[in-house]
Amino acid sequence: MSPDPIAEGVLMVDAGTTQNFSSLLRENRVFAPNAEFAAKAHVKSEAEYEAMYRKSVEEPEAFWGEAAGELEWFEPWETVLEGTFPEPKWFVGGKLNLSHNCVDRHALGARRDAVALLWEGEPGEIRKITYGELLVEVQKFANVLKGLGVQRGDRVAIYMGMCPELAIALLACARIGAIHSVVFGGFAAHAISDRVNDSGCVVVLTQDTSHRRGSEIRLKAIVDEAMEKCSTVRNVVVFQRSGSPVNMVPGRDLWWHEEIAKASATCEPEWMDAEDPLFILYTSGTTGKPKGLVHTTGGYSVGTYLTTKYVFDLRDEDVYWCTADIGWITGHSYVVYGPLQCGATVLLYEGAPNWPENDRFWKIVDAHKVSVFYTAPTAIRAFIKWGDQYVKGHSLDSLRLLGTVGEPINPEAWMWFYQEIGKERCPIVDTYWQTETGMHMIAPVPGAVATKPGSATKPFFGVVAEVVTKEGELVPLGQGGLLVVRKPWPAMARTIYGDHARFVEAYFSEVPGSYFAGDGARRDEDGYFWLMGRVDDVINVSGHRLGTMEIESALVAHAKVAEAAVVGRPDEMKGQAIAAFVTLEEGNEPSEALKQELRQWVAKEIGALARPDDLRFTQMLPKTRSGKIMRRLLRELATTGTVSGDTTTLEDFGVLAKLKDGEE
Numbered sequence: 026m027s028p029d030p031i032a033e034g035v036l037m038v039d040a041g042t043t044q045n046f047s048s049l050l051r052e053n054r055v056f057a058p059n060a061e062f063a064a065k066a067h068v069k070s071e072a073e074y075e076a077m078y079r080k081s082v083e084e085p086e087a088f089w090g091e092a093a094g095e096l097e098w099f100e101p102w103e104t105v106l107e108g109t110f111p112e113p114k115w116f117v118g119g120k121l122n123l124s125h126n127c128v129d130r131h132a133l134g135a136r137r138d139a140v141a142l143l144w145e146g147e148p149g150e151i152r153k154i155t156y157g158e159l160l161v162e163v164q165k166f167a168n169v170l171k172g173l174g175v176q177r178g179d180r181v182a183i184y185m186g187m188c189p190e191l192a193i194a195l196l197a198c199a200r201i202g203a204i205h206s207v208v209f210g211g212f213a214a215h216a217i218s219d220r221v222n223d224s225g226c227v228v229v230l231t232q233d234t235s236h237r238r239g240s241e242i243r244l245k246a247i248v249d250e251a252m253e254k255c256s257t258v259r260n261v262v263v264f265q266r267s268g269s270p271v272n273m274v275p276g277r278d279l280w281w282h283e284e285i286a287k288a289s290a291t292c293e294p295e296w297m298d299a300e301d302p303l304f305i306l307y308t309s310g311t312t313g314k315p316k317g318l319v320h321t322t323g324g325y326s327v328g329t330y331l332t333t334k335y336v337f338d339l340r341d342e343d344v345y346w347c348t349a350d351i352g353w354i355t356g357h358s359y360v361v362y363g364p365l366q367c368g369a370t371v372l373l374y375e376g377a378p379n380w381p382e383n384d385r386f387w388k389i390v391d392a393h394k395v396s397v398f399y400t401a402p403t404a405i406r407a408f409i410k411w412g413d414q415y416v417k418g419h420s421l422d423s424l425r426l427l428g429t430v431g432e433p434i435n436p437e438a439w440m441w442f443y444q445e446i447g448k449e450r451c452p453i454v455d456t457y458w459q460t461e462t463g464m465h466m467i468a469p470v471p472g473a474v475a476t477k478p479g480s481a482t483k484p485f486f487g488v489v490a491e492v493v494t495k496e497g498e499l500v501p502l503g504q505g506g507l508l509v510v511r512k513p514w515p516a517m518a519r520t521i522y523g524d525h526a527r528f529v530e531a532y533f534s535e536v537p538g539s540y541f542a543g544d545g546a547r548r549d550e551d552g553y554f555w556l557m558g559r560v561d562d563v564i565n566v567s568g569h570r571l572g573t574m575e576i577e578s579a580l581v582a583h584a585k586v587a588e589a590a591v592v593g594r595p596d597e598m599k600g601q602a603i604a605a606f607v608t609l610e611e612g613n614e615p616s617e618a619l620k621q622e623l624r625q626w627v628a629k630e631i632g633a634l635a636r637p638d639d640l641r642f643t644q645m646l647p648k649t650r651s652g653k654i655m656r657r658l659l660r661e662l663a664t665t666g667t668v669s670g671d672t673t674t675l676e677d678f679g680v681l682a683k684l685k686d687g688e689e
């Protein structure tokens with residue numbers, strides 16, 4: 026947290042969204058729900074939404090109890106909700122298994138022969154796996170894990186590309202009660218070993234290589250490098266995706282296909298307690314290393330199920346495509362667990378949107394008759410830049426609903442998405458939520474809630490969201506403030522793995538009695554929420570969440586770097602770009618070669634997604650008298666090339682002149 030986001034001037038909107046924000050303030054277009062869509066929707070009118078919302082907040086136990094009743098439980102819960110922030114417990118005493126609700130429930134019912142996973146590889150292969158087949162695959166792989174001695178509560182790391190086996194891996198862990206920890210395939214070896222060691226994973230699941238933009242990412246080789254520092258890992262199971270050569274370590278590494286060939290196809294699901302951990306997912310925070318957010322079984326199941334049902338208005342016949350990687354929370358909740366609980370056909374695509382041409386996504390939509398398409402604003406901005414000619418010539422008439430996630434969407438991108446992709450027929454759901462929240466928090470229920478370009482609209486059922494001051498007092502409509510949630514919701518993370526004190530401190534200490542999300546927001550006269558970006562040191566690069574501290578630590582780990590400060594600056598395509606300011610150890614001189622070396626170093630330490638876009642050498646960093654780096658100044662400098670704001674707390678004014686001179 027910056028010391029006091031509100032007192033720092035205007036609400037300290039993180040740089041990436043300031044531009045968008047000015048256009049948001051002028052935005053007044055409203056799009057009423059499409060009547061044809063509304064007629065068939067789960068929620069058909071604003072009045073119906075309002076009534077459901079009222080019930081959900083006035084009688085949360087009744088509301089969520091009913092929602093949970095749509096899933097199958099091995100034993101019913103005794104109470105829906107016990108306690109409150111920071112330690113609420115949901116569906117206490119209930120027993121269930123999420124793999125059962127995602128797979129068995131459909132495979133043993135009417136959806137047995139319906140396609141559960143529809144996969145397209147980047148080179149063009151297609152695989153279709155029905156719910157019936159998925160049940161077999163999940164059970165077999167669950168038995169493979171059991172055979173390796175993985176027990177309920179053990180941690181399993183997963184470092185794979187987008188392929189059906191990745192989804193199967195998650196479901197197999199859930200089936201036996203092992204806690205999965207997926208590490209996004211774009212992270213580097215260091216990032217893997219840090220995460221594996223933090224939670225003491227006993228097995229790692231990976232694949233030989235994955236295809237991306239015409240080349241192969243050597244996932245297994247990266248795992249090998251990470252394993253040099255991971256003493257808790259007994260086995261690495263390797264899925265053969267491409268057949269490219271890999272090094273197999275005898276006694277440690279096993280082939281996926283060889284193991285499942287030996288495995289039995291029956292594996293009864295564990296009866297998990299509603300509050301048993303389901304997975305750990307690491308995300309960036311303001312300080313220190315990434316934190317392992319822990320999600321539990323019951324509340325997460327119900328929250329992802331209900332949001333998928335209502336926000337995507339999902340039904341059996343939908344071919345649903347969320348373009349996020351399963352390595353992020355969006356992939357956990359809305360590629361795997363939400364849509365499979367709803368029994369939909371889930372499309373998975375392995376590769377890049379611009380391979381072999383810029384129209385790959387639209388080809389996929391037409392080829393597989395995708396009806397619900399969920400992507401990130403950064404992707405939409407790329408499509409706009411590539412040009413409408415890549416959209417024209419594709420009919421896109423199977424689409425009925427569009428969604429966005431990950432960062433605020435600028436109204437211009439929203440309008441393009443609405444007109445060019447949705448042909449003014451498909452509602453857009455702009456969904457605001459976080460790794461921590463597990464499920465959508467603010468998002469329209471299409472068919473019921475009118476949309477405004479750039480606004481995530483209204484809270485989902487059961488979500489009591491407000492915009493407040495640091496003291497927790499309501500900010501008048503139209504003014505910016507801190508976004509908080511007042512009451513627990515089922516899918517919220519329960520702790521940070523191994524550090525509950527940090528969990529309480531990070532989310533429940535900023536605004537008394539509330540969950541503080543880390544975002545700024547404004548509410549308009551209609552009660553609509555307009556997200557204004559992070560108010561802390563988290564930055565959002567192409568919808569990927571990064572902590573400035575993580576990048577700084579990577580930089581100072583380089584022998585030639587003395588100090589580093591990293592800030593976000595607005596970027597038209599990525600939302601935010603990474604700007605780094607670096608001071609060197611005695612005896613080193615700034616040079617273009619060193620600059621490139623340091624950028625590459627960060628990519629090697631964390632992953633290419635964290636490579637600084639700009640890197641400037643400076644003799645000093647601007648600090649307050651108490652020694653804190655004045656990021657606000659650096660942000661301003663990185664954004665506008667100058668500093669105009671208040672500098673009275675600056676310790677050494679000389680540093681500014683030097684910074685402005687840009688000693689690059």
Ligand code: WTA
Nearest residue numbers: 430431432433455456457458459460556570
């Ligand atoms: C941002 C991704 C505006 C926000 C699901 C949040 C958004 C962070 C939106 C969480 C949206 C996500 N509008 N901002 N629709 N969705 N954000 O944990 O700053 O990777 O705090 O979860 O992304 O990122 P995370």
